[in-house]
Amino acid sequence: xxxxxxxxxxxxxxxxxxxxxVSVANAKLLVLEAAQRNGRHDPKALREIFRxxxxxxxxxxxxGVEPIVGIAHRMEAFVRGYDRSGTAPPLASxxxxxxxxxxxxxRIAALGRGEAAQPASLSLLGELDALDPTxxxxxxxxGPELDLAPELLDKLVPFExxxxxxxxxxxMRGVVAEFFPSPERAAAGFSINSVRERxxxxxxxxxxxxxxxxxxxxxxxxxxxxxxLLTDAPDAQIAAAVGVEPELxxxxxxxxxxxxxxxxSLDAQAPLDHEAEDALSAGVRRGIVRVDVARLDQAMExxxxxxxTRFRLAxxxxxxxxxxxxTRELAEVVTDNAxxxxxxxxxxxxxxxVPVSDLxxxxxxxxxxxxxxxxxxxxxxxxxxxxxxxxxxxxRLFPVIVHLVRNAVDHAxxxxxxxxxxxxxxxxxxxxxxxxxxxxxxxxxxxxxxRGIDREGVARKAGRPVPEGDAGLxxxxxxxxxxxxxxxxxxSGRGMGMEIVxxxxxxxxxxxxxxxxxxxxxxxxxxxxxxTISIVDAFAFECGGQRFVVPVxxxxxxxxxxxxxxxxxxxxxxxxxxxxxxxxxxxxVPVVALARIFHMTGTPGAAQKAxxxxxxxxxxxxxVDRMLGQQEVVIRPMNDVLVRAPGISGATDLxxxxxxxxxxxxxxxxxxxxxxxxxxALP
Amino acid sequence: xxxxxxFTVGEVEYALPVASVFQMETFSGATAVPGxxxxxxxxxxxRGRVIPVVDLRRRFGLPAVPTTLDTRIIVxxxxxxxxxxxxxxxxxxxxxxxxxxxxxxALVNERSAGLVGGMHARGSRLLLLLDLAKVLTEHAHDHxxxxxxxxxxxxxxxxxx
Numbered sequence: 013x014x015x016x017x018x019x020x021x022x023x024x025x026x027x028x029x030x031x032x033x034v035s036v037a038n039a040k041l042l043v044l045e046a047a048q049r050n051g052r053h054d055p056k057a058l059r060e061i062f063r064x065x066x067x068x069x070x071x072x073x074x075x076g077v078e079p080i081v082g083i084a085h086r087m088e089a090f091v092r093g094y095d096r097s098g099t100a101p102p103l104a105s106x107x108x109x110x111x112x113x114x115x116x117x118x119r120i121a122a123l124g125r126g127e128a129a130q131p132a133s134l135s136l137l138g139e140l141d142a143l144d145p146t147x148x149x150x151x152x153x154x155g156p157e158l159d160l161a162p163e164l165l166d167k168l169v170p171f172e173x174x175x176x177x178x179x180x181x182x183x184m185r186g187v188v189a190e191f192f193p194s195p196e197r198a199a200a201g202f203s204i205n206s207v208r209e210r211x212x213x214x215x216x217x218x219x220x221x222x223x224x225x226x227x228x229x230x231x232x233x234x235x236x237x238x239x240x241l242l243t244d245a246p247d248a249q250i251a252a253a254v255g256v257e258p259e260l261x262x263x264x265x266x267x268x269x270x271x272x273x274x275x276x277s278l279d280a281q282a283p284l285d286h287e288a289e290d291a292l293s294a295g296v297r298r299g300i301v302r303v304d305v306a307r308l309d310q311a312m313e314x315x316x317x318x319x320x321t322r323f324r325l326a327x328x329x330x331x332x333x334x335x336x337x338x339t340r341e342l343a344e345v346v347t348d349n350a351x352x353x354x355x356x357x358x359x360x361x362x363x364x365x366v367p368v369s370d371l372x373x374x375x376x377x378x379x380x381x382x383x384x385x386x387x388x389x390x391x392x393x394x395x396x397x398x399x400x401x402x403x404x405x406x407x408r409l410f411p412v413i414v415h416l417v418r419n420a421v422d423h424a425x426x427x428x429x430x431x432x433x434x435x436x437x438x439x440x441x442x443x444x445x446x447x448x449x450x451x452x453x454x455x456x457x458x459x460x461x462x463r464g465i466d467r468e469g470v471a472r473k474a475g476r477p478v479p480e481g482d483a484g485l486x487x488x489x490x491x492x493x494x495x496x497x498x499x500x501x502x503x504s505g506r507g508m509g510m511e512i513v514x515x516x517x518x519x520x521x522x523x524x525x526x527x528x529x530x531x532x533x534x535x536x537x538x539x540x541x542x543x544t545i546s547i548v549d550a551f552a553f554e555c556g557g558q559r560f561v562v563p564v565x566x567x568x569x570x571x572x573x574x575x576x577x578x579x580x581x582x583x584x585x586x587x588x589x590x591x592x593x594x595x596x597x598x599x600x601v602p603v604v605a606l607a608r609i610f611h612m613t614g615t616p617g618a619a620q621k622a623x624x625x626x627x628x629x630x631x632x633x634x635x636v637d638r639m640l641g642q643q644e645v646v647i648r649p650m651n652d653v654l655v656r657a658p659g660i661s662g663a664t665d666l667x668x669x670x671x672x673x674x675x676x677x678x679x680x681x682x683x684x685x686x687x688x689x690x691x692x693a694l695p
Numbered sequence: 696x697x698x699x700x701x702f703t704v705g706e707v708e709y710a711l712p713v714a715s716v717f718q719m720e721t722f723s724g725a726t727a728v729p730g731x732x733x734x735x736x737x738x739x740x741x742r743g744r745v746i747p748v749v750d751l752r753r754r755f756g757l758p759a760v761p762t763t764l765d766t767r768i769i770v771x772x773x774x775x776x777x778x779x780x781x782x783x784x785x786x787x788x789x790x791x792x793x794x795x796x797x798x799x800x801a802l803v804n805e806r807s808a809g810l811v812g813g814m815h816a817r818g819s820r821l822l823l824l825l826d827l828a829k830v831l832t833e834h835a836h837d838h839x840x841x842x843x844x845x846x847x848x849x850x851x852x853x854x855x856x
Contacts, residue, residue: 522740650745654747655735671740
């Protein structure tokens with residue numbers, strides 16, 4: 013394992029976790045603010061803000077993102093004072109804190125894009141510093157007890173320091189080891205993960221800190237991991253586990269056991285430290301694992317190959333039965349196996365589900381920002397966020413919700429003055445409700461009590477007749493480039509974008525979109541989207557005048573069809589067609605023309621490319637006319653028995669509004685392999 | 696009285712209760728699905744859903760004709776299963792009295808392999824009622840088998856060089 017992958021693994025986990033705490037901080041700041049506006053204090057929300065900030069700081073320090081540490085530290089220090097005194101921070105500070113959280117979020121996003129986190133602006137740091145931490149005795153940490161390098165000490169959280177101090181006082185040895193990842197060490201079995209694994213057998217790993225070091229023969233990746241350990245084992249054993257000389261280990265000593273006057277004792281600080289511990293280990297405690305969606309996709313792919321194997325098994329059993337063998341017991345096993353595979357698939361799908369609240373919880377923050385810019389007063393009601401849907405649907409739906417909310421606040425809901433004139437409450441209402449529409453669909457309703465959509469105005473703008481029903485109106489609204497706004501606004505761009513809403517909801521997700529509007533009374537958008545979608549990276553190609561896509565993951569290689577690399581194998585019967593074999597790196601690969609398998613009127617000589625896939629290890633090549641490119645596609649199931657055919661796993665939309673077939677060439681190859689001319693025998 | 700959509704396939708008029716009609720579409724081509732029954736034109740997207748389209752001419756063994764401006768896809772929804780029916784023409788919606796429905800004569804039933812479930816006489820017009828569940832049932836022998844490299848029936852064009 014190389015240094016880069018080590019760091020990348022750290023970073024991915026960091027980004028996911030940090031983002032989560034950022035959204036908690038945001039949400040709770042709004043809760044706190046709402047309470048304050050009503051003259052109340054919400055100490056629970058404040059506590060959670062503190063925990064989120066504290067965790068962000070700790071995590072960021074761990075991966076060395078100093079700008080975020082700086083911002084989070086200042087905010088945490090401020091919040092901690094109020095958390096301790098049990099009083100509410102001044103209302104005005106919420107804005108500054110939200111700004112701080114936003115600055116953190118921006119930097120996390122930058123890291124996610126592979127960019128560096130920019131240092132915090134001086135004006136922001138100034139604003140944060142100017143916050144008045146009333147009654148906050150800012151006790152930083154009980155660091156002086158340990159003779160650790162200040163930069164290392166700085167990155168340990170109080171809980172870890174306490175753990176070190178206590179354990180060392182209790183007779184354990186504290187040891188600092190350093191591990192420099194390099195390709196040679198990885199080849200010798202020393203990666204940070206294997207080191208960690210070995211150490212965990214006989215030491216307590218207090219902390220693993222990556223730090224950047226100058227590039228040298230010792231550390232070719234410019235990266236080192238500092239391991240802070242507690243152990244009873246001898247140095248030699250630790251050194252062997254890390255793969256370094258025992259002389260390179262450093263012992264940690266407690267400088268003084270009794271606290272210096274003026275510094276609160278560790279015991280006095282213990283309650284807070286435990287909270288820090290709670291915050292940091294919250295994920296672990298709740299038994300939650302964060303997983304990259306790509307890993308679930310891998311599991312799903314593995315499952316797909318299992319299903320293909322099951323097909324083969326079922327066929328083999330059927331063949332046996334046809335020959336008069338008693339297969340009753342075998343058949344039962346096959347049936348059980350089918351059910352288990354179904355259950356497994358359902359289990360994997362369930363893992364991908366996230367609560368809709370993940371999506372909807374972001375709305376109040378969005379509206380809060382929009383109110384400012386647009387001078388509107390808006391009350392947000394969010395209802396029913398406990399339904400769950402696929403993470404991929406959630407991600408795709410977010411821009412849609414943002415768009416509909418922006419439109420509602422910026423275009424639909426009138427200014428407070430105007431609302432008063434029209435006899436409406438000053439405060440506009442934006443309502444987002446969500447419910448499971450069926451077992452497979454989720455319904456989201458975004459409604460406002462604003463001015464409604466002016467049909468005549470929209471029709472004029474579009475240069476079309478005035479639409480009769482709501483469906484006709486929606487069609488006009490979704491005309492690309494249609495703007496019902498004369499003036500461009502910063503919040504809603506040029507008022508465009510219903511076309512994007514429609515493209516995502518209807519074309520990409522395969523959902524439905526409806527509008528209902530009444531002039532002067534409000535507008536309601538209803539979205540129905542599938543709970544799950546499956547998205548894959550796919551190659552698009554053309555064959556026999558028809559377009560197809562095939563998932564990239566199933567393709568071994570794409571090669572030019574070149575006669576000089578091909579060998580014709582004599583057919584087993586006279587006059588029968590020959591089978592072509594392609595020589596690829598000395599290996600014989602059978603070539604079949606996809607157009608012929610599919611009975612398409614392919615132009616002879618049209619096949620320019622061959623897509624090589626592997627089924628059960630042996631490669632097979634499908635000759636196709638030409639490749640069209642690579643893109644991410646959403647696969648829609650084709651469930652109807654009329655169109656269930658071997659080698660076809662679903663349909664997708666390449667953007668022309670017409671379905672394009674998604675092929676499973678691996679399964680198709682397996683079907684051909686069976687030598688069964690009645691290929692429909694596939695279950 | 697029940698509202699019915701009246702459509703034409705070949706020379707014959709059929710009636711379909713509107714309750715099982717999801718919507719009507721003009722026909723602008725379908726994506727062929729290799730390996731599906733011959734009478735399946737292919738798939739189309741209707742309101743974001745991918746559905747099969749059955750060519751009723753082929754289903755009834757009539758010769759194919761080019762599509763015209765009159766060609767319609769009747770999108771039917773039977774117990775949640777959504778399938779499109781490609782018909783020559785679909786214009787009227789009329790009220791029919793279920794009480795006047797007549798069972799299909801035995802000979803009709805036999806000749807149509809049970810696809811015709813009943814009929815309505817309306818003046819000089821005879822309207823056939825389809826048993827949609829039967830119409831949309833897959834028939835294994837109707838499938839085009841996938842060709843294999845050793846398949847004699849379809850001589851394969853030589854692979855280009």
